[in-house]
Amino acid sequence: MIEQIQYTATPKYNFSQIINNIGLSRKFIELSLNSMNEIKERFFQPWIEFNGQSIERSGEQEDTVEVYSRDAFSIISPLEPIPDNTPIVAIDTSSIKVGETESGVICAVRGAVVWNERRQYRCLRIGPFPFHITEDNKREILRVLGQYSPIAYSSNASFLIEVQSRLCNALERWIQMMVSRSASNSIILWDGTLSCRPQNDCVSLLLRILEDARRNSNAVISLSKASTVKFLGRRITDLLMKQREPCLLEIDEHMLSISSKSLRLLGKIYVAKLSEKGYAFRVDVDRGLSRDVHMMALRRLMGNDSVFQGYPEALRLAHIFSTFTASDVIGIQRFISRKYGLKVVTWPSIRKALFGPFGTGGAGD
Amino acid sequence: MRLYKKTGNTIHIISFPDEDVEKGCYLIIDDKRAGRSMIVQVIDVQFANVPGIMEELLREPLIDDPVKGDDIDPFDITSHILYVQDARLLVCKVHGTIEDGGLCSDSSWLPSRTHSTICRLPIGRLMDIVNASIRYPISIGETMEGTPMVIDASILDGKLNIITGRKGVGKSHLSKILVLGLISYGATVVVFDLNGEYKNLGLNLDGERNEFYEKVHVLVPGENFKVTLAQTGLSVVMKILVHALNLPGTSAREFRHIWRFLEERNMLSLHEIGEAIRRWQCNQQVKDALFSRYYTLLHANFFTDNVNESVNFEGLLQNVERSGGGAIIIDLSNSSSVDRQIVVEYILAKLQDLLSQWKIRAVFLFAEEAHLYLRETYWDDIVTRMRHFGIFTTFITNQPDTIKESIYRQADNIFLFNFVNEHDLEVISRAAKVDAETTVSIVRDLPPHHCLILGDVVRNFPIVAKVKPLNVRAMGETRLFFSREKGLEAAQSSRP
Numbered sequence: 001m002i003e004q005i006q007y008t009a010t011p012k013y014n015f016s017q018i019i020n021n022i023g024l025s026r027k028f029i030e031l032s033l034n035s036m037n038e039i040k041e042r043f044f045q046p047w048i049e050f051n052g053q054s055i056e057r058s059g060e061q062e063d064t065v066e067v068y069s070r071d072a073f074s075i076i077s078p079l080e081p082i083p084d085n086t087p088i089v090a091i092d093t094s095s096i097k098v099g100e101t102e103s104g105v106i107c108a109v110r111g112a113v114v115w116n117e118r119r120q121y122r123c124l125r126i127g128p129f130p131f132h133i134t135e136d137n138k139r140e141i142l143r144v145l146g147q148y149s150p151i152a153y154s155s156n157a158s159f160l161i162e163v164q165s166r167l168c169n170a171l172e173r174w175i176q177m178m179v180s181r182s183a184s185n186s187i188i189l190w191d192g193t194l195s196c197r198p199q200n201d202c203v204s205l206l207l208r209i210l211e212d213a214r215r216n217s218n219a220v221i222s223l224s225k226a227s228t229v230k231f232l233g234r235r236i237t238d239l240l241m242k243q244r245e246p247c248l249l250e251i252d253e254h255m256l257s258i259s260s261k262s263l264r265l266l267g268k269i270y271v272a273k274l275s276e277k278g279y280a281f282r283v284d285v286d287r288g289l290s291r292d293v294h295m296m297a298l299r300r301l302m303g304n305d306s307v308f309q310g311y312p313e314a315l316r317l318a319h320i321f322s323t324f325t326a327s328d329v330i331g332i333q334r335f336i337s338r339k340y341g342l343k344v345v346t347w348p349s350i351r352k353a354l355f356g357p358f359g360t361g362g363a364g365d
Numbered sequence: 366m367r368l369y370k371k372t373g374n375t376i377h378i379i380s381f382p383d384e385d386v387e388k389g390c391y392l393i394i395d396d397k398r399a400g401r402s403m404i405v406q407v408i409d410v411q412f413a414n415v416p417g418i419m420e421e422l423l424r425e426p427l428i429d430d431p432v433k434g435d436d437i438d439p440f441d442i443t444s445h446i447l448y449v450q451d452a453r454l455l456v457c458k459v460h461g462t463i464e465d466g467g468l469c470s471d472s473s474w475l476p477s478r479t480h481s482t483i484c485r486l487p488i489g490r491l492m493d494i495v496n497a498s499i500r501y502p503i504s505i506g507e508t509m510e511g512t513p514m515v516i517d518a519s520i521l522d523g524k525l526n527i528i529t530g531r532k533g534v535g536k537s538h539l540s541k542i543l544v545l546g547l548i549s550y551g552a553t554v555v556v557f558d559l560n561g562e563y564k565n566l567g568l569n570l571d572g573e574r575n576e577f578y579e580k581v582h583v584l585v586p587g588e589n590f591k592v593t594l595a596q597t598g599l600s601v602v603m604k605i606l607v608h609a610l611n612l613p614g615t616s617a618r619e620f621r622h623i624w625r626f627l628e629e630r631n632m633l634s635l636h637e638i639g640e641a642i643r644r645w646q647c648n649q650q651v652k653d654a655l656f657s658r659y660y661t662l663l664h665a666n667f668f669t670d671n672v673n674e675s676v677n678f679e680g681l682l683q684n685v686e687r688s689g690g691g692a693i694i695i696d697l698s699n700s701s702s703v704d705r706q707i708v709v710e711y712i713l714a715k716l717q718d719l720l721s722q723w724k725i726r727a728v729f730l731f732a733e734e735a736h737l738y739l740r741e742t743y744w745d746d747i748v749t750r751m752r753h754f755g756i757f758t759t760f761i762t763n764q765p766d767t768i769k770e771s772i773y774r775q776a777d778n779i780f781l782f783n784f785v786n787e788h789d790l791e792v793i794s795r796a797a798k799v800d801a802e803t804t805v806s807i808v809r810d811l812p813p814h815h816c817l818i819l820g821d822v823v824r825n826f827p828i829v830a831k832v833k834p835l836n837v838r839a840m841g842e843t844r845l846f847f848s849r850e851k852g853l854e855a856a857q858s859s860r861p
């Protein structure tokens with residue numbers, strides 16, 4: 001399975017071929033198909049979340065770390081870019097609820113890989129995959145996801161919406177794994193952090209993906225928009241914005257507060273400001289790599305990807321290509337009602353009468 | 366298609382990419398539960414305001430190159446997404462309601478959004494619905510659906526029509542189709558042919574005589590069309606002098622005396638009028654005024670003293686009518702502005718005479734760019750008094766503002782070809798018989814040879830038609846500078 005990619009030819013990557021040749025799609029498609037085939041209801045209530053937000057990875061906010069000591073703050077500045085044509089590969093996924101049935105919710109999941117080779121951006125979209133999640137099939141779904149979304153029995157998987165984010169997570173981990181295995185000498189950008197809550201059995205999978213990446217001389221860098229580093233209740237990301245030049249702040253593990261230490265950190269945490277004008281972000285870099293490699297990876301990222309407002313363009317694109325717009329949602333709804341012959345119900349009053357307590361997934365009306 | 370919104374008599378409909386609708390076509394909104402259907406016409410096709418489309422467009426990245434992308438999309442959901450994104454908004458106008466099998470103009474009710482079905486209403490069926498049985502068909506081309514577009518010649522009877530549109534879009538062409546259609550049913554047609562382009566109506570494209578050859582009579586003023594003063598009569602001559610040649614009142618009175626004087630002595634001729642003016646006892650100013658008009662008349666070469674050289678216009682008209690119809694083409698292409706007015710005065714006066722004395726029944730008059738020869742006072746006359754006598758006019762012009770708004774309002778049928786100029790569009794929007802929005806929106810996008818027909822011939826359902834080609838020679842000789850040069854060259858090179 002683990003193949004070295006021949007990188008003499010340009011372009012180097014053809015993720016579409018790689019990913020198509022591999023099994024999870026099949027597993028994922030089957031899961032999607034099976035769940036959808038269970039729709040026996042005649043009614044379907046389309047749903048559009050008008051704030052346009054797809055659900056953020058659950059619990060990312062909780063991954064925010066607190067620094068209790070200021071002693072060892074060392075700012076590395078300026079951070080010099082290294083333009084050496086290192087390929088940048090970014091991965092993101094998103095999910096959205098597209099409707100409700102009498103027995104559950106219908107959601108869709110989509111992933112995107114964007115890679116930048118010599119300033120040429122290419123993109124692969126995976127999905128959308130529709131899923132019908134019900135009280136009856138949610139355990140089966142989680143079981144099939146298996147290693148890609150380790151079940152945390154303590155977490156409130158009773159919410160169907162939680163299953164949706166698990167599906168999204170599983171797709172993301174799977175794409176991350178494929179990319180780690182097939183890319184080489186590249187910088188791989190993830191969205192989010194490289195930490196796990198201890199009660200969550202995700203560590204082994206993550207460790208494996210990072211290991212695969214390292215074996216192919218890749219560096220995994222995870223950028224977090226939502227999570228941050230706090231010192232005395234203030235965001236260090238904000239403090240760094242005042243720096244004129246691109247710079248980096250190292251956060252040593254011993255600086256972290258007790259509560260933060262309870263997280264399993266698989267990455268070394270930095271706060272990075274990657275462009276002169278721009279925001280600072282919390283950046284986690286694979287702990288399995290040395291500090292020098294961390295620096296090199298970040299500088300290569302600056303040198304080979306456009307960084308707009310402090311955020312790498314490849315990752316921005318991956319986010320954009322994976323998230324759902326309203327017209328995507330309508331298109332998916334159309335697909336569902338066509339393919340499964342569902343009767344669309346649009347009036348809220350009818351909906352209440354038909355659906356009772358289900359379907360809102362805890363998200364409220 | 367789905368009903369989206371209704372305000373007043375405007376209806377918005379959402380249509381998807383695989384649905385075949387275009388500007389100008391008709392739709393029927395059938396509300397089975399209400400037992401009624403609404404007939405609407407699409408007057409504009411816009412992008413639907415699909416939610417999220419803005420984000421979709423903004424997805425283009427910061428870099429100049431667009432991102433090349435692939436999809437792994439096993440369910441082919443992308444095609445559904447694109448389908449939604451390509452949805453169109455049809456802006457429609459309500460044109461009536463069908464209830465209990467009958468048509469009424471009610472547009473106030475609201476068809477149901479959920480159980481109405483919307484589909485295209487072909488023009489052919491629309492005409493069936495309005496019971497447009499056609500007794501004297503004139504085929505003018507095709508509808509948008511490619512079915513024959515036929516109008517009823519009898520509906521042009523007694524009517525006032527306007528054909529307008531910008532240059533070169535096919536106005537005269539349509540006018541020729543109407544002329545030929547009318548004469549094929551035995552009508553008498555008179556054409557004021559400003560560009561000499563009707564004179565070959567009797568020949569087909571390769572120059573052979575066609576079925577109309579015997580029915581097309583071309584009169585070229587000053588050449589084969591001359592009249593004697595006696596044929597003309599004092600009243601017509603006076604009209605010419607006063608209106609075409611602006612002869613002042615006192616001088617006109619003197620002229621009348623001269624005419625009577627000569628007439629009593631049986632000496633009425635151009636030559637004698639000249640002599641009489643010279644000898645006439647009146648002040649010099651009057652004399653000068655009379656002389657200048659006299660020379661203009663002489664110059665026009667329209668009047669003759671030689672009876673054998675003259676055309677008996679009345680007789681010609683009566684002959685045409687008796688022999689089963691025909692067209693009299695007045696070729697004005699070589700006439701000066703004044704000469705044109707003289708000829709037109711003569712013809713209109715003669716027509717009125719003949720009609721009022723019931724010597725002929727009715728005449729269809731086709732007037733190209735009438736503002737170039739029709740005097741101010743005739744316009745209203747034409748749509749009122751002359752129409753009453755039996756002169757049914759069709760005005761053809763590329764300058765819509767040369768026709769007064771009051772004339773547009775009284776027009777029974779208007780054939781609108783393309784206009785792009787905002788001023789022209791505004792003129793026709795104010796003048797036309799339907800709402801301004803319909804007219805402007807459709808006319809702005811009409812391709813050449815297509816026209817929007819308004820009025821009685823289409824039962825007041827504005828209809829877009831593609832005018833058919835005509836196997837008739839357009840011009841006499843096409844006057845081209847370089848082809849003449851070529852001719853010379855050929856002549857020179859063939860010299861020994």
Ligand SMILES: Nc1ncnc2c1ncn2[C@@H]1O[C@H](COP(=O)(O)OP(=O)(O)O)[C@@H](O)[C@H]1O
Pocket residue numbers: 530531532533534535536537538539814831832833834835839
């Ligand atoms: N429906 C038609 N099919 C084919 N040719 C046409 C049609 N209408 C017009 N034409 C041609 O286009 C040219 C311009 O048409 P014409 O009627 O003289 O335009 P207009 O009078 O509007 O200036 C002419 O050569 C005419 O033969």
Ligand SMILES: [Mg+2]
Pocket residue numbers: 533536537538
């Ligand atoms: Mg013309």
